[in-house]
Amino acid sequence: MPSLKSREWTLASRPVGMPKLSDFQHQDTEAPEPSKGEIQVQNSWMSVDPYMRGRMYDRESYVPPFQIGEVLQGHAVGTVTASHHPDYSKGDLVTSMAGWREAWTADPSSVMANKMPKTNLPDSALLGVAGMPGLTAYAGILRVADLQEGDTVFVSGAAGAVGSTVVQIAKIKNCTVIGSAGGEEKCKLVKKLGADHVIDYKQHDSYEALLGALKGAAPKGIDVYFDNVGGDHLQAAIEAARPMARFAICGMISQYNATEPQPGPYNIIQVVGKQLTLRGFIVGTHVDMQPQFLQDMAKWIESGQMKFEETVMEGIENAPEAFLGLFQGRNTGKMLVKLG
Ligand SMILES: NC(=O)c1ccc[n+]([C@@H]2O[C@H](COP(=O)([O-])OP(=O)(O)OC[C@H]3O[C@@H](n4cnc5c(N)ncnc54)[C@H](OP(=O)(O)O)[C@@H]3O)[C@@H](O)[C@H]2O)c1
Structure with a gap:
């Protein structure tokens, strides 16, 4: 197999505030014929995720920062085009952390590659509902928030x-669910997915308005809050929490581009009196749940209980645009880039 032509993205500069297209730079390259122990892969899908913004800061975290001039990393799905590795054959489907590029050649372990069985799901689902975001949701709500049947849950x-x-x-799990999202279309979708109440937070653009909407939807309070957003949402959830409520703190996207330290929720003292549990988590800590997660997810998708949406941008050239779109609310469901 000859070398494959590829295009790839590097970080040109560390973004200040909201990232700009000029913070990214692309280059042409080639994925060479594999040497012993290596595989050559043509990526078909790559993921852009909010956590990547954290890796653009030069600071210590649970994953090392991206380096200026180095190829960016992220989840990708591709097909083996040539193999010099005993465990991989041409045609195998693989997931890896070698995203932000069209093709690559490497020792599979160096890019956390995994051979995936062919299923009835589209390959792109391996980056969404059946991949890292799906496991995040599963571990976060079931284990971190310790979901109980009949809970009132705010997401x-x-x-x-x-x-x-x-x-x-x-x-x-037979809970009452209140979902918050930005805009009428997104709220319609959340309702269609089964939420009992939806809050269009863009129509409730002050803390008081958001809290009013949450209390209207949950007059007796909430048992669980799944936080993806932080800020006013977290504060409103603390205010609306019942005694002993559990919070799975998954992300705080409203603060990822902040250039100044952000204030904590002013009502944090209620954590004491209400005996709340606020528990942050990182999906990687819960990989032991992966087998059960995949089994449950396959069953739920098959039975129609689990639906998934994707927002797809075409072509590697649009990868930075897709990434920026996460902070502009341009995606419904998983934001993906289709390659090739
Ligand atoms: N802890 C972990 O291991 C882990 C793993 C994966 C993801 N996460 C976190 O989970 C959260 C969701 O990730 P995802 O991959 O599913 O992304 P996503 O929700 O598919 O996409 C990001 C969404 O965030 C919303 N958003 C953007 N800026 C906002 C703002 N200022 N205020 C409120 N909402 C805003 C937008 O939706 P609207 O149009 O509705 O505003 C946007 O579509 C993120 O915080 C992410 O960092 C954590």
Whole structure:
């Protein structure tokens, strides 16, 4: 197999505030013929995710920062085009962390590649509902928030990849679900996914208005909050929480581009009196749930209890645009880039 032509993206500069297209740079390259122990892969899909913004800061975190001039990384799905590795053959479907590029050649372990069985799902689902965002939703709501049948659950970012999955898992577990999302169309979708109440937070654009809407939807309070957004949503959830409520703190996208330190919720003292549990988590800590997650997800998708949406941008050239779109609310469900 000859080398494959590829295009790839690097970080040109560390974004300040909202990232700009000029913070990214692309280059032409080639994925060479594999040497011993390597595979050559043609990517068909790549993921853009909010956590990537965190890796653009030069600071210590649970994953190392991206380096200026180095190829960006992220989840991708592709097909093996040549193999010099005993465990991989031409035609195998693989997931990897070698996203932001069209093709690659490497030792599979160096890019966290995994051979995937062919299923009835589209390959793109391996980056969404059956991939990292799906497991985040599953572990976050079932284990971190310790979901109980009959709970009243509030989910922010409810039309996104993680949030829309959380809404549906909570409905499968017979909970009352309130989903918050930006805009009428997204709220319609959240309702269609089964949420009992929806809040268009863009129509409630002050803390007081958001809290009023949440209290209207949950007059007796909430038992669980799944936080994707932070800020006013978190504060309103603390205010509306019942005693002993559990919060799965998954993300705070409203603060990812902040250039100044952000204030904490002013009502944090209620954590004491209401005996709330606020528990942050990272999906990687819960990979032990992967087998059960895949089994449940396959069953739920098959039975029609779990639906998934995707927003697809075509071509590697649009990858930065897709990434920026996450912070502009341009995606419904999983934001993906289709390659090739
Ligand atoms: N802890 C973990 O291991 C883990 C793993 C995966 C994801 N996460 C976190 O989970 C959250 C959701 O991730 P995702 O991949 O599913 O992304 P997503 O929800 O599919 O996409 C991001 C969405 O965030 C909303 N948003 C953007 N800026 C906002 C703002 N200022 N205020 C309120 N909402 C805003 C937008 O929806 P609207 O149009 O509705 O505003 C946008 O569509 C993120 O916070 C992410 O960092 C955490």
